Amino acid sequence: EAQVTQNPRYLITVTGKKLTVTCSQNMNHEYMSWYRQDPGLGLRQIYYSMNVEVTDKGDVPEGYKVSRKEKRNFPLILESPSPNQTSLYFCASSLSGTSGETQYFGPGTRLLVL
């Protein structure tokens, strides 16, 4: 089944404790992206990747890192999480990222930073 998977689905952590949220897709997509979703603000893009070893900042990259060492995986790293990073995170992928392509979203990761 074609899908985007994320792990963990739920995470409670404390300020400053490094964490990684994994994202994987099995559709051989070149483009992958991370979003955060907060009430009243909609989906905001954190980082995106157009291919292996090619990444770029989205609208809200501060406090996050990403890497794209393999085509299928695009982990999101929070080196020193803070309470304002409490949010619902979605990973998404599309074939090449060009306009008009549908993005397929993962199930989401709900993060609480205490």
Next chain:
Amino acid sequence: GQNIDQPTEMTATEGAIVQINCTYQTSGFNGLFWYQQHAGEAPTFLSYNVLDGLEEKGRFSSFLSRSKGYSYLLLKELQMKDSASYLCAVPLRSNDYKLSFGAGTTVTVRA
């Protein structure tokens, strides 16, 4: 996103019709997406418009006017399962890899 406006909430009765409007500002246009998102779930694709006019897909239709920077999503014969948030999204610049999303319109369908 600050360049995309949608109403926050709408309520309608089962079997009725609801129209969700979206206005946007871009420096180049390359299409507009509508996504549906049930509470706590991932957004799923509904439609993509790149040319002016109405596109119909079963009970859902999407309209676009590029000259007015305006789109709407029309939901007909509403069902309880249509209660969800509906997201409008556009690339802010031509050939942009980045999609900008509106804050979403929460539609509540009442019996």
